Amino acid sequence: MSAVSGGRGTIAVTGVGAVTSLGGTARETFERLVRGERGLRPLTVFDGAGYRTTIVAEVAGLEVPAEVESGRRRDASRTSTLALMAAREALDESELPREGLRVGLVVGGTTAGMLETESLLSVLVSPAGEVDEAARKEALARMLSHPLSAPTDKVARELAPFTRIRSLSSACSSGANALVVGATWLALDLVDAVVCGAADALCRVTLGGFGALGALDPEGARPFDRRRKGLTLGEGAGFVVLERARDARARRKAALCTLLGWSSRSEAHHITNPEPTGEAPARAMMTAMRRAGLGPADIDYVNAHGTGTPLNDPMESNAIARALGRDVERVPVSSQKGQIGHTLAAAGAIETTISALALVRGIIPPTGGLEEPDPACALVHVIGAPRDQPLRAVLSSSFGFGGMDTVLCFGSATAEAPEHPRAGRVVVTGSAALTPAGVATGDGLAALPSVPAAQASVPAEILALDPDRARRLDRSSRLAAVVLEAALAPSLRGEEPAADPTGHELGLVLGSAFGAVDATALFMRRLREKGPRLVSPADFPSLVPSSPAGHVSIYHHLRGASVVVADLATSGEAAFAQSHELVAAGEADALVAVAVEERSTIVEQVLAVVFAEARAQAASPRTEPRAEGASAIVLASEEHARAKGLMPLAAVHQVLVFDEHAEALSELTRPEGRAVVVSCDPTSRARDLVRGSRWADAAQLPWPAQQGSHEAMGGIALAVATAVLARGDADTTLCVGTARGRGYAVVLVKGSEGTARCP
Amino acid sequence: MQSSTSSGSDLREKLKELLVSELNLVGRDPASIADDAPLFTRERGGLGLDSLDALQIAMLVEERFSVRVPEGDEARPIFASIATLADFIAGAAGSGGERG
Numbered sequence: 085m086s087a088v089s090g091g092r093g094t095i096a097v098t099g100v101g102a103v104t105s106l107g108g109t110a111r112e113t114f115e116r117l118v119r120g121e122r123g124l125r126p127l128t129v130f131d132g133a134g135y136r137t138t139i140v141a142e143v144a145g146l147e148v149p150a151e152v153e154s155g156r157r158r159d160a161s162r163t164s165t166l167a168l169m170a171a172r173e174a175l176d177e178s179e180l181p182r183e184g185l186r187v188g189l190v191v192g193g194t195t196a197g198m199l200e201t202e203s204l205l206s207v208l209v210s211p212a213g214e215v216d217e218a219a220r221k222e223a224l225a226r227m228l229s230h231p232l233s234a235p236t237d238k239v240a241r242e243l244a245p246f247t248r249i250r251s252l253s254s255a256c257s258s259g260a261n262a263l264v265v266g267a268t269w270l271a272l273d274l275v276d277a278v279v280c281g282a283a284d285a286l287c288r289v290t291l292g293g294f295g296a297l298g299a300l301d302p303e304g305a306r307p308f309d310r311r312r313k314g315l316t317l318g319e320g321a322g323f324v325v326l327e328r329a330r331d332a333r334a335r336r337k338a339a340l341c342t343l344l345g346w347s348s349r350s351e352a353h354h355i356t357n358p359e360p361t362g363e364a365p366a367r368a369m370m371t372a373m374r375r376a377g378l379g380p381a382d383i384d385y386v387n388a389h390g391t392g393t394p395l396n397d398p399m400e401s402n403a404i405a406r407a408l409g410r411d412v413e414r415v416p417v418s419s420q421k422g423q424i425g426h427t428l429a430a431a432g433a434i435e436t437t438i439s440a441l442a443l444v445r446g447i448i449p450p451t452g453g454l455e456e457p458d459p460a461c462a463l464v465h466v467i468g469a470p471r472d473q474p475l476r477a478v479l480s481s482s483f484g485f486g487g488m489d490t491v492l493c494f495g496s497a498t499a500e501a502p503e504h505p506r507a508g509r510v511v512v513t514g515s516a517a518l519t520p521a522g523v524a525t526g527d528g529l530a531a532l533p534s535v536p537a538a539q540a541s542v543p544a545e546i547l548a549l550d551p552d553r554a555r556r557l558d559r560s561s562r563l564a565a566v567v568l569e570a571a572l573a574p575s576l577r578g579e580e581p582a583a584d585p586t587g588h589e590l591g592l593v594l595g596s597a598f599g600a601v602d603a604t605a606l607f608m609r610r611l612r613e614k615g616p617r618l619v620s621p622a623d624f625p626s627l628v629p630s631s632p633a634g635h636v637s638i639y640h641h642l643r644g645a646s647v648v649v650a651d652l653a654t655s656g657e658a659a660f661a662q663s664h665e666l667v668a669a670g671e672a673d674a675l676v677a678v679a680v681e682e683r684s685t686i687v688e689q690v691l692a693v694v695f696a697e698a699r700a701q702a703a704s705p706r707t708e709p710r711a712e713g714a715s716a717i718v719l720a721s722e723e724h725a726r727a728k729g730l731m732p733l734a735a736v737h738q739v740l741v742f743d744e745h746a747e748a749l750s751e752l753t754r755p756e757g758r759a760v761v762v763s764c765d766p767t768s769r770a771r772d773l774v775r776g777s778r779w780a781d782a783a784q785l786p787w788p789a790q791q792g793s794h795e796a797m798g799g800i801a802l803a804v805a806t807a808v809l810a811r812g813d814a815d816t817t818l819c820v821g822t823a824r825g826r827g828y829a830v831v832l833v834k835g836s837e838g839t840a841r842c843p
Numbered sequence: 844m845q846s847s848t849s850s851g852s853d854l855r856e857k858l859k860e861l862l863v864s865e866l867n868l869v870g871r872d873p874a875s876i877a878d879d880a881p882l883f884t885r886e887r888g889g890l891g892l893d894s895l896d897a898l899q900i901a902m903l904v905e906e907r908f909s910v911r912v913p914e915g916d917e918a919r920p921i922f923a924s925i926a927t928l929a930d931f932i933a934g935a936a937g938s939g940g941e942r943g
């Protein structure tokens with residue numbers, strides 16, 4: 085099947101919003117940036133005693149309102165508050181008519197409610213006797229109130245309705261990747277408009293962690309300066325509204341600018357240090373320009389990542405020079421991180437609002453803090469005063485831990501982007517699951533073995549990896565690396581990743597609900613007992629929610645985009661949906677959808693409390709013991725699979741995302757042939773939705789006993805479905821997973837030629 | 844807490860064990876690490892560590908020996924090998940930099 089032409093249309097930015105240390109709106113921030121103001125001041129949100137520096141870019145006077153729901157206090161967070169403010173500003177500016185429009189929401193983050201979680205953890209890690217049992221129980225009950233998806237849920241509740249929502253993390257490129265996901269949704273016509281952005285608040289873990297890495301400049305960040313010593317930690321949020329330019333025109337809404345191109349890549353190099361030649365960022369810049377139909381001669385400004393760390397700035401200067409060629413001598417470059425700090429996940433989104441306003445106003449803000457450019461950063465710097473000049477196109481770069489690099493290309497309000505070919509059918513070319521019983525692929529996956537009683541953890545011998553390359557991998561990363569290797573084996577015949585120094589273009593979307601909860605608790609215990617100077621620099625990167633994706637991309641040399649998504653018990657389904665969207669939209673030839681959840685003492689304690697309450701109210705049938713596990717499903721465009729000679733195990737027929745108000749899955753289709761429901765979701769919600777659908781009379785695959793329960797189980801069910809189809813046990817399968825009433829329904833069909841095509 | 848009466852060779856052995864366990868150098872026998880083996884290259888039996896390991900070692904030295912390792916270029920000669928690191932710790936301890 086040949087690639088079909090896009091119908092994507094040019095994407096317009098019709099609203100921006102930002103909260104930073106320099107202002108409560110995008111425009112106030114921009115005006116003060118242009119004036120060269122620096123919003124760096126002493127920390128007040130928590131006690132800074134013992135930290136290497138307390139100069140931060142804090143949002144002054146932020147009130148975090150308490151929320152009450154059905155008589156119980158709901159946990160608000162500083163990050164959620166920042167996100168809500170900026171998202172509301174962007175939506176207000178866009179004047180988007182919500183009636184009858186399908187509006188999406190994509191939110192990136194790294195810390196979510198970490199600041200608030202730290203206080204709870206400090207109660208939980210207190211020595212027995214120091215806190216009473218009631219305080220400990222209260223802390224436990226609230227402990228999981230702040231997963232990565234919490235700010236997304238908050239914005240979704242407050243600014244409803246949204247037809248599709250997603251939470252993602254790719255460390256400090258999260259904000260930029262939120263726009264990539266939003267653009268993909270528009271390209272696939274899944275939404276009519278999408279609110280995209282990211283938020284991060286200051287917290288002890290990041291201030292202690294970046295301090296331990298020696299990455300903070302006590303005198304304030306000085307990007308590209310020869311005297312620079314590191315970044316200044318900031319906080320804030322940035323959001324934009326994206327819609328098709330033709331839709332904005334039709335409703336007579338003037339666009340601020342256009343999003344013309346983008347690219348995400350992984351360095352596959354090191355968890356904290358950038359690869360010094362800047363090859364991956366340079367390639368991302370070149371791909372983003374090509375995607376926009378532009379070349380270096382069309383670019384008038386580069387909004388740099390420019391953190392001010394000794395390693396980032398020369399690497400980025402190399403990358404800009406490689407990408408722009410001779411035009412590097414003409415194109416001004418500036419970074420705002422010496423003025424509003426490094427706002428981590430929010431950075432790429434805030435910088436999007438700056439790029440948009442720079443295009444509107446024809447003004448390039450200066451690099452605050454830069455006085456003496458480092459000769460190793462030979463760029464056209466904007467020092468002291470802004471530059472007035474009409475701008476045609478702007479590149480904005482964001483680089484994250486794990487080497488997750490994303491570049492966005494913006495054009496003027498009237499610019500047109502070329503059409504981008506979409507993929508035809510998306511097929512599955514490999515799948516595997518990892519349970520406490522071991523790794524399962526092929527027939528072993530179709531008939532997943534029962535787990536021996538009392539075996540809730542994956543045995544150590546199954547997690548054997550190359551000891552040298554795997555020494556920094558935390559448990560989630562190990563689980564993910566092992567299951568990914570098993571799923572890739574048939575996809576990579578003759579292309580063994582470990583033996584291939586240049587790596588390959590495969591990307592990775594990893595679903596995980598809670599991340600490294602126990603490791604965060606350990607980090608907090610050290611912080612409390614030994615002080616901020618003695619927290620572990622090597623452990624800090626593993627606390628970032630995107631770290632398993634970073635570690636796995638490094639271990640397996642994956643150079644495509646890598647990102648983590650989170651959606652509580654349906655995080656595995658979210659990873660599958662996200663991978664499918666990116667391949668279907670032609671963003672990647674192939675991606676691996678991974679789901680992973682490690683055992684966690686704290687999560688188990690918390691859920692014991694939560695489920696005891698739920699059982700008392702007879703609200704939840706989930707009584708299976710906790711376990712851990714992982715899954716990996718390789719998705720590829722049918723063309724790519726054919727070109728590589730890969731046999732499709734299954735093909736994706738339909739991925740339906742539904743919200744808590746869905747009464748029936750009326751849009752759910754059922755292809756011809758023997759249909760089997762493969763679902764591990766034990767909730768009555770999932771059962772009722774299947775019963776009320778076209779799949780009501782389909783056979784049900786008996787779910788193997790004693791699998792235990794964990795948040796990656798939905799990914800395992802999807803992997804099982806691919807194997808059931810590959811073995812010929814069914815012609816089509818349905819997997820349904822729900823969390824808090826929302827959920828995903830995935831219909832797969834047989835992978836071989838002649839089966840039903842995706843409508 | 845490391846005592847100032849420890850002999851230099853005790854300190855070196857302790858450091859080797861600390862590095863193997865804390866940097867998760869699985870399969871590496873502490874006894875097989877030569878005193879003068881370079882830490883940051885694999886040549887001459889070196890450990891092939893990187894700058895993130897250097898930060899971790901500096902933190903561990905501060906925690907276990909109450910000796911603060913300088914940051915930046917000053918740290919380079921200290922981190923050359925187990926021997927130079929042990930000499931630095933013993934020297935700092937001898938000059939009153941050590942508690943305990």
